[in-house]
Amino acid sequence: MTQQQTQGTAPQVSDAASESTLRQAQGTxxxxxxxxxxxxxSARRPLVLLIGGIALVVxxxxxxxxxxxxPGVLPGPTYTPGTLQLLAYAMLIAALALSYRMMFGLAGLLxxxxxxxxxAGAYGLGMALEYFAPAExxxxxxxxGAIVVTLVFGIxxxxxxxxxxxxxxxxxxxxxxxAFAQAGSVLIRRNPGGATGGEEGLSLDIxxxxxxxxGVLNTRNLYWLALGILxxxxxxxxxxxxxxxxxxxxxTRENELRVRVIGIRPYRVKFLIxxxxxxxxxxxxxxxxLLQSGASPRVATADFTLTILVIVVLGGVGYRWGAVVGxxxxxxxxxxxxxxxGSDFIAGLPAVLRVPLSEPLFILGTLFILVVLxxxxxxxxxxxxxxxxxxxxxxxxxxxxxx
Amino acid sequence: xxxVLLLVITGLGLGALYFLVASGLSLIYGLMGVLNxxxxxxxxxxxxxxxxxxxxxxxxxxxxxxxxxxxGMIVGAVVAAATEYFLIRRLYxxxxxxxxxxxxxxxxxxxxxxxxxxxxxIYTAKPEWLTQTTEILGARIPNDRFLLIACAAVVLxxxxxxxxxxxxxxxxxxxxxxxxMVTALGIDVRRSFTLVFAxxxxxxxxxxxxxSVYYGYVSAHLGSxxxxxxFIVTVxxxxxxxxxxxxxxxxxxxxxxxxxxxxxxxxxLVVVIALAAVLLIRPRGLMGKVA
Numbered sequence: 001m002t003q004q005q006t007q008g009t010a011p012q013v014s015d016a017a018s019e020s021t022l023r024q025a026q027g028t029x030x031x032x033x034x035x036x037x038x039x040x041x042s043a044r045r046p047l048v049l050l051i052g053g054i055a056l057v058v059x060x061x062x063x064x065x066x067x068x069x070x071p072g073v074l075p076g077p078t079y080t081p082g083t084l085q086l087l088a089y090a091m092l093i094a095a096l097a098l099s100y101r102m103m104f105g106l107a108g109l110l111x112x113x114x115x116x117x118x119x120a121g122a123y124g125l126g127m128a129l130e131y132f133a134p135a136e137x138x139x140x141x142x143x144x145g146a147i148v149v150t151l152v153f154g155i156x157x158x159x160x161x162x163x164x165x166x167x168x169x170x171x172x173x174x175x176x177x178x179a180f181a182q183a184g185s186v187l188i189r190r191n192p193g194g195a196t197g198g199e200e201g202l203s204l205d206i207x208x209x210x211x212x213x214x215g216v217l218n219t220r221n222l223y224w225l226a227l228g229i230l231x232x233x234x235x236x237x238x239x240x241x242x243x244x245x246x247x248x249x250x251x252t253r254e255n256e257l258r259v260r261v262i263g264i265r266p267y268r269v270k271f272l273i274x275x276x277x278x279x280x281x282x283x284x285x286x287x288x289x290l291l292q293s294g295a296s297p298r299v300a301t302a303d304f305t306l307t308i309l310v311i312v313v314l315g316g317v318g319y320r321w322g323a324v325v326g327x328x329x330x331x332x333x334x335x336x337x338x339x340x341x342g343s344d345f346i347a348g349l350p351a352v353l354r355v356p357l358s359e360p361l362f363i364l365g366t367l368f369i370l371v372v373l374x375x376x377x378x379x380x381x382x383x384x385x386x387x388x389x390x391x392x393x394x395x396x397x398x399x400x401x402x403x
Numbered sequence: 404x405x406x407v408l409l410l411v412i413t414g415l416g417l418g419a420l421y422f423l424v425a426s427g428l429s430l431i432y433g434l435m436g437v438l439n440x441x442x443x444x445x446x447x448x449x450x451x452x453x454x455x456x457x458x459x460x461x462x463x464x465x466x467x468x469x470x471x472x473x474x475g476m477i478v479g480a481v482v483a484a485a486t487e488y489f490l491i492r493r494l495y496x497x498x499x500x501x502x503x504x505x506x507x508x509x510x511x512x513x514x515x516x517x518x519x520x521x522x523x524x525i526y527t528a529k530p531e532w533l534t535q536t537t538e539i540l541g542a543r544i545p546n547d548r549f550l551l552i553a554c555a556a557v558v559l560x561x562x563x564x565x566x567x568x569x570x571x572x573x574x575x576x577x578x579x580x581x582x583x584m585v586t587a588l589g590i591d592v593r594r595s596f597t598l599v600f601a602x603x604x605x606x607x608x609x610x611x612x613x614x615s616v617y618y619g620y621v622s623a624h625l626g627s628x629x630x631x632x633x634f635i636v637t638v639x640x641x642x643x644x645x646x647x648x649x650x651x652x653x654x655x656x657x658x659x660x661x662x663x664x665x666x667x668x669x670x671x672l673v674v675v676i677a678l679a680a681v682l683l684i685r686p687r688g689l690m691g692k693v694a
Contacts, residue, residue, distance in 0.1 A: 110499065164679065164683060167683060167686075168682055168683070168686045171432075171438060171638075171642065172638065172682050172686050174438075175634065175635075175638045175678065175682065176678075176679055176682050176683075178631075178634070179635070179675045179676075179678045179679050179682075180675070180679070182631060182671070182675050183671075183672055183675040183676070186671045186672055186675070187672070190668075302631065303510075303627075306440075306506050306509075306510065307510075309503070309506065310503075310506065310507065310510070313503055355515070355518040355519055356515060356518060358518060359514040359515060359517060359518040360514070361510055361511065361513070361514035362511045362512075362514035362515045362518065363511075364510070364511075365507045365508065365509075365510035365511025365512075365514060366507070366511050368503075368506075368507035368510070368511075369490065369504055369507040369508060369511070372494075372500050372503050372504050372507065373490070373493060373494070373504070376500070
């Protein structure tokens with residue numbers, strides 16, 4: 001939005017506004033889940049973080065070449081396709097959670113329709129690969145073309161939904177997004193013209209997909225693709241968050257009235273955040289289609305959005321890497337708990353313990369409730385909590401609470 | 404003509420179900436600002452326990468159904484009040500976290516119900532009369548619709564009477580209107596929070612038992628199925644307005660039936676479009692107070 005605002009002072013004002021609100025948020029209580037890791041840290045800290053981040057990505061990237069076995073956490077050594085598939089799925093969910101966090105955590109937009117855009121990416125690419133195939137084009141070009149078509153579709157869908165939904169705020173906004181997502185979900189299940197596969201789901205038409213991304217033996221490549229998507233989403237989110245638009249969005253979340261008084265219209269910034277986050281979700285959705293060689297109607301449901309919300313809160317709303325940690329922890333837990341549910345150990349327990357423990361979602365739901373009650377900063381907030389000592393729940397500011 | 408009548412009465416029956424869920428949601432949101440995602444769970448647990456007790460007492464008779472309904476209402480009220488007391492109250496005034504807690508509760512409870520009662524729907528027996536139809540002006544209308552409509556009307560009447568004629572009702576109405584003013588007058592609004600949850604839970608519990616009559620089965624997903632439509636009804640009617648919820652339930656359900664019949668089963672889509680349209684034209688809903 002600031003690009004259009006070329007009258008000298010306005011952008012500076014916006015920065016000052018957001019910074020003051022930021023400082024306000026940090027000043028009142030150190031353990032607020034919205035504080036970004038200490039501002040007062042030495043100038044060397046970003047460099048350490050940068051090197052650490054790069055090192056982490058490199059380690060993750062060479063994981064398929066190693067044979068690390070973590071019993072209980074991973075189903076097998078890291079070079080096996082099953083483990084790689086699981087890790088890749090976890091990273092895509094993390095990417096989706098990151099995009100959701102940008103909307104919910106940064107801009108304070110509580111959307112119940114994020115699954116719609118993930119599904120738009122997955123189903124969009126699936127259908128584009130099936131129907132958008134000019135015979136004379138080479139298959140690589142068709143593949144790229146399908147990706148571009150899906151991206152454009154995702155952006156248009158996000159712009160349409162966003163421009164309508166952002167006309168209202170708070171709970172109404174959540175409901176409009178829920179309504180659109182529900183409409184999308186119904187449409188996918190209804191299977192118009194046999195295009196979406198209905199309840200069965202859509203299976204990937206591999207005619208035009210590069211060979212390197214097809215088959216169990218190439219799970220490695222899909223893993224790298226998922227890692228690439230995660231890094232890409234992270235960088236875009238980082239860029240948006242550091243930009244002026246990101247600061248305005250943050251300030252709007254804290255106090256929309258003040259932002260308006262200063263003379264900035266929050267609508268365009270919110271719209272921008274909504275479209276970018278939704279498009280990133282569509283990108284993650286495309287990765288999901290390629291990884292799973294298909295899409296199931298489950299990814300379009302409101303329950304799926306709620307899962308993403310749970311992941312973001314579990315990881316810590318106030319931290320970018322919280323969403324990543326949440327996504328990976330949640331996916332691994334879900335998978336391992338499902339494996340545990342079928343194990344002999346559980347089968348041998350009395351019914352009172354066996355029934356709850358054999359339902360992964362029950363354990364995850366309970367865990368989530370405990371995190372909301374006792375760990376407001378989420379998993380990523382634990383170090384901060386330890387550093388600042390045990391504190392009571394940070395009081396939520398009225399504007400945010402009412403949003 | 405007979406088709407229209409059939410659709411209208413069936414719509415009213417479905418609307419009665421929506422209303423039983425939406426009335427609690429609307430009151431809870433109006434008073435406390437909590438969007439209660441766990442409301443469907445209250446309904447489901449009440450339906451299950453009501454069915455378990457009812458079939459042991461007397462399966463498939465009016466007496467059994469009455470016992471189910473009473474047990475369902477009590478279970479719904481107790482579970483809802485316990486939720487408010489043990490979970491929601493701890494996060495007083497932090498609405499997002501409160502909504503998140505109910506989300507977690509909804510996810511966990513559906514999984515738990517699946518674990519206990521299985522994932523498949525369990526078909527229930529009902530009194531003979533409810534399986535028959537009555538002919539009105541040439542339309543053959545299933546009798547259970549009349550039961551649903553009657554129950555919802557009684558609940559609506561009872562809640563309205565309670566709100567209008569009792570001291571607690573007065574406090575709740577005042578709290579919906581302006582909570583801080585009620586608190587400033589020295590009244591502990593929080594006590595009525597538990598009460599509102601219990602009332603909403605009881606209505607949802609009755610709705611659960613009736614839903615098992617309407618659909619002919621109980622399943623772990625009964626609640627989540629109705630909850631989305633109840634949300635839509637609540638928002639269209641205006642958050643916090645009981646009358647709005649009643650009118651919107653009927654409108655939404657009848658609209659859904661007509662669209663399903665005349666527009667090739669597009670009822671769900673039409674309802675969603677109606678919600679979007681209402682929110683964009685009149686963001687506070689039909690009867691909602693000015694934000």
